Amino acid sequence: MTKVGWSRFALVGFLWGTPYLFIKVAVEEISPSTIIFFRVLIGAMVLLPLALSKKTIYIPRKYWHIVLIYTVAELIGPWYLITNAEQKISSGLAGLLVATVPIWAAIFASLNGDHTVWHKSRLFGLLIGFIGVVAVVGIESISGRQDIKSIGMVILAAIGYAYAVNMINRKIPTVPAIALNAWAMIITTIFYFPFAITHWPTKTPSVEAIASVAALGVFCTAIAFILFFKLLAEVGPPRASLITYLNTAVAVLLGVILLGEPLTLGIMLGLPLVLLGSYFASRKVRQ
Known part of the structure; x- marks a missing residue:
């Protein structure tokens, strides 16, 4: 990886570790x-012009049902689940639970015929990762500090992320990522428009809440996606997926430092286990 590639890797890892912080701030005042x-x-306002300028906006009609499924599994469903869940759980815990994506991705890969998932190193990763998840969910729910239903919502969102990526890689790997995500954001915008109007704030949100929403759109979505596409082109999906581990560390640290969230026993035990498990579960091994 070049120096530019490492810079993009670090920046995207940081940007995708911050949404949980911004969501936590915004959801206190905005639906x-x-x-x-x-x-x-x-x-969408950033990605659509970019896709048009590169002439990569067109997606063949035969793939549109896949685009719709991807939109639901990657954006509409997970973002609703995570945003709702952060009303009752800490931003750091949300980021930690999303780090299980490589574990679920390995399971989906095995269901689709990838027998390398049953290699001893990947099985070790699945086992360690699940022990970490059980530790987090068990300790946090028993302690009463975190809402078990909200924890389940974030895990479901992580499963959605894993399914979406697995499906795209299998069914439409040739469709440009920028076109796919531009259309996915357009569809998601249309889907959420009536709900946004219905749940419009009754009073003007604070500057912090408005700035958090703006940061989510500009930095965590538009800019992060653009940088990630460039990173993908340089290093490929396997190495780019390692951003997951950096995201999680950033999410936990920002929650503790900026929001004063507790570094609980569940997070301290579960974080290294989940990251270690995700690493081994997502490793490429020989057939």
């Missing part, structure tokens, strides 16, 4: 549907 609407609206 989840309104937050998501403006987030994807800003993202």
Whole structure:
């Protein structure tokens, strides 16, 4: 990886570790549907002109059902689940639970015929990762500090992320990522528009809440996606997926430092286990 590649890797890792912080701040005053609407609206306004300028906006008609499924599994569903969940759980815990994506991705890969998932090193990763998840969910729910239903919502969102990526890689790997995500954001914007209007804030949100929504759209969605596409082109999906580990560390640290969230026993035990498990579960091994 070049120096530019490493810089992009670090920047995207930081940017995708911050959404949990911004969501936590914004959701105190703005409804989840309104937050998501403006987030994807800003993202679409940046990605669509870029896709048009590169002449990569066209997606063949035969792939549109895949695009719709991807949109639901990658944006509409997970972003609603995570944003709602952060009303009752810490931003750091949300980021930690999303780090299980490589574990679920390995399981989906095995269901689709990738027998390398049953290699001893990847099985070790799955086992360690699940122990980490159980530790987090068990300790946090028993302690009463975190809402078990909200924890389940974030895990479901992580499963959605894993399914979406696995499906795209299998069914439409040749469709440009920028076109796919531009259309996905347009569809998500249209979907959430009526809900955003219905749940519009009854009073003007604070500057912090408005700035958090703007940051979600500009930095965590538009700019991060653009940088990630460039990183993908340089290093490929396997190495780019390692950003997951950096995201999680950033999410936990920002929650503790800026929001004063507790570094609980569940997070301290679960974080290294989940990251270690995700690493081994997502490793490429020989057939």
